[in-house]
Amino acid sequence: MHESKWIPTVCYQCKAECAILARVEDGVVKEVKGNPRARGKMCVKGMAGITTLYSQERLKYPMKRVGERGDGKFERISWDEAMNIMEKKLRDLMARGEGHKFTYSMFPHSTTDPKWRFVNAVGGFISTGLPHCDSAKIMAHLHTFGCFPNHHIAPMYYTVPKGGIMILSGRHPFGCLDDACVPRDILGAKERGAKLIVIDPIFRTEAAKADWWIPIKPGGDAALFLGMCHHLIKKNLYAKDFCDKWVREGDMAKLKAFLKDKTPEAMSKICEVPAKDIVKLAEMCAKAPSVSVDAFKSIMYGNAMDWGQAWSIFLVITGNLDNPGGQPMPEIAPMAPVKPVPPAPNLKELGYHRTGPNRDKFDHYTFILEPTWYAAQAIKDGTLKVFFASECNPALSEMGSGEWRKAVTMKDKNGNYALELFVVTEILPSETMKWADLVLPDQTNFERWELLYMPWWYNFGHTAAICQPVVKPVGESRHANRVMIDLGKRMFPQYFAFKDDVEYYDIELSGVGMTMQKMLDGGALWSPGTVGFRKYEDAGKFNTPSGKIELEWQMYKDIGREWPSPELPLEFRRDEKKYPFILVNFRTIFLNNTGAWSQNNAQLRDKVSGLDANPLLLNPIDGARLGLKDGSTVTVESSTGRVRLPVMFTEKIKPGCAGVIHGFGQTMGKVAARGAWIGDNELIADAGSHLDEQDLRGGEAHVSTRVRISK
C-alpha cells in the first residue's frame, strides 16, 4: 500500500543537529524540513542530506587496507574480521599499559555518546575539534563567571529586545552552525529594532545585513574590546551597580589600573579600527538595553584566551550576563549515568598530546577534552598508537596537513607504522580514509538511532532530540555508536551490559523522567521549557571559587598572565616582511568544513545550490600592487606550506588579508575531487613545529598564519 508520512528526527549534515521532519514515501526519503515543534528551520546542507543518503558512492561494507597508507587501496572484509582487528590491537595496547595511547577523534553529540564510554573503558582519550573552536570561549567564561562549558555559547537572538545590540566578531552565524533558526532570529531581532554590528575583515552576508560593518585586523578583537572597556570605565559608563554587587572585591580597582593605558587610541594602533569608532561602539553599548557578543574565528587565534578574557570583562562591565539579549548561562539537564561508569583517564597526568615533551610548560592548559589536531605531534612523540576517527576528516582538518601525512606514515626501524592502527568510520569516501587501515561504513542520520543532548540547545527551544532510523540502512553500514557498543560488549561486558543503544539512551533519559518511547510519542523532542534569566540572583552567587565574578585570573599569577594582552597573536607580529598577508580562512553555509559527507554531496558542490570554487580572495588594491591578474593562478606560501590556486579580486576583503574557504582539497570521491582547489591546512602550521607560539594559558595558536603571494 502506498504510504507517505512526515517523521520527526534530527539532521546530521553538520554539528548543529537541528530537529527536522523527514517525508518517507514507500520506504524512500523524499523531502526534509525543519520541525515546527522545535525552531522550524533547516538549512541548505540539511536539505541536501538526502543526496548523501542515496549517493552512489556510499561505503557499503567494511574494508581493510592493501598496500601502503596513502595508496587508498582496500579489500572487502567481514564485520567480524574488522571487529577482531580492533579488539586484538586494543587488547595488546592495554596489556602494555598504554590504553591512554588510544584516541578517538569525534564530535561527541552529547555527554550521552556511547563512543565516549568505550574510549574511557579502554583508558584512552576522546579528541575533538571542540577545544580548537571553543575552548578559549568556554574557559574564559568558566574562569570569569563560572557558567557551564556550554558549546558555542551563542546568544539567544530571539530574546534580544528593541534597541539591543548584537555584535558578531569574526562570526558567521548565517552559516547555521548553532541552529538553522539563527538567521531568522537575528533578522527578527533587527525588525524589532535591535542593531547588528559585524566586526570582520571579510564582508559577508552578515555584514551585508548589518547596521554597521567594522573591518578589523585579524586578531585585533582583544584590543578593540579593551579599548571599549577603557572608555566605559573612564567615562563612568559601565554597569556600576551590577559590578559593585557581583564582582569580587578588589577586581574592579585592579581592572581600572590594568586598563589605564588601553586607550582607544593605543588599541586602534593594534586592531586598525579608528579610535573614534571604538568610542562610538562603546557608547552605543552603554546606552543599549542589552549587548550580545558572538565570536568564532577570532577566538581560534593564538591570543584566544586574551580575547576571551577581554570579551568576558566587557560582558561583565556592561552587565550583560544571563539577561535577555545578553550572554546566556544555560544549565544542564540531569541525564542519568549508565552504571557502572568506566573511569576516565587522568587527562592532566596522561593526556594533552599537544604539549609533547614540554608538558610542564603547558601545564596551564585546563580544557576538559583532548584536542584533535595534535595527532601528528602525538604520533611523533610516541603518545598516540591507536587512532579511531568518526565524523571528522583529520587528513584535511588537522593543522599542517603535510606533517599529519608524514606522521601517519612514519615507520620504526622494523618497518612498522609508528601509529599502529588507524580506523575510520565513513559514510562517503574521505581524504582521511586514504590513510586508514580499516574503513567502516557508517550510517547517515536517516538510518540510525541516536539520543542527541546538547546543553546549548537549551538556547534554541529543546534540550534532547531523538534521531531515529526512517529508512533501512544502505548495504552493511552500521552506525559507529553501535560498532563501539558491540566492541564494548566483547571487551568490557561490565560497562556494556545494556541491550543496545536504544536501551542505553532509555537509561540516560530516566534522569529527566523520560523514556525513548515517551519521547517518540511526544514528537521526539524534550525540553524543560524555560531558559530562565539572571539565575545567579536566585542562586545568590556565580559558580566560581569565590562565588563572585572573577575578572582577574589569579590561577595564572605564576606566569604573570592575570590580565589579557591586547597584542595581536605572536604569529601575526613576526615575519611580516617575508609573509605580508594574513590568511583568513572561513566557512560557508554550504559545506560542513572538511566533512566528507558534505564535500561529496553533489547538491552542495553544485554552483547553483552550493559552492563549487575556493579561489584565493584578495582586495584589488593588493592584486594591483602584486601585478596579478584577476583569475590567474598564483603561488601562496607560508612558513610551512606552499600551494597554487586561482586568485579572485574582491572589494569584500580588507587589504593585507588573503581569504580562503576552509574544507576544500579533498581528492577522494568524484564530487569532492572536482576543481584545482586546495585545503587551507596545507598552509597552516602543525602544532609540533610551532610550540613556542602556544598560549601558555591554553589558547590555540595555529590558525594564525601569514602568507606571501606571487605569480
Next chain:
Amino acid sequence: MKQLSIMVDLDRCIGCKTCIVACRNHHGLVDHEKAMPGEMSHYLRVETELRGTYPDLEEDYWVVMCQHCKKPPCVKACESGAIRKDAQTGIVFIDKDKCTGAKKCVAKCPYDVIQFDAARKFAHKCDLCYGRVIHGQEPVCVEVCLADALSFGEKEILLMRAEAAGKKVIKKRSAQSIIYVKS
C-alpha cells in the same frame, strides 16, 4: 486581477540557497544516486548585487524563479500550445505531454528559468507549487525559507502587506508577477 505571487524581501534574503535544494527535493528534480554538480535542474537561483568599494559596501541577495509573466514570451514562442497562463491563478503552466521538446520557450524566456529534461525531452519550470497551493499550502520555497524572506499569496494582498510594513517595491525587478521589496 487574479494573480498568485511570491514576494521576496531583500531585507531578509541571505542567499543561502535552502529554497533551491528543498524545491529540487519536492519536485524530484534530482536523482540523488546519480547527481553530479552542474547537471541538476533548478527552478530557482540566487542573484546578488554588490555596490561600492572597500570599506563602503552594500550587497543584496534575492532569488529568481519563473516570474509568471503578464504576457509570457514562452507562451507565444511555443508552437505546440503546451504553455498557458492560467486565468484563475495567473500561474504559467507547461504541459509536459503536449511539449514537443522544441526548446523555443527556453530561448525566449527573458529570465532564463525554463529547464529542459534532455532525457525525456520536455521543458519544465516553477508552477508556484500548484499541487500544494490547491490544498492550502504555501509553495515549498516559501515554507522552508531560512530567513522568512519569502511570502506567498494574491499579488494585491502581498503589495498591501509590503506597504504596511514600510517596504518599497523594487520596480525594475518586479515587472511581472513576482514582487521584490526592500525597506
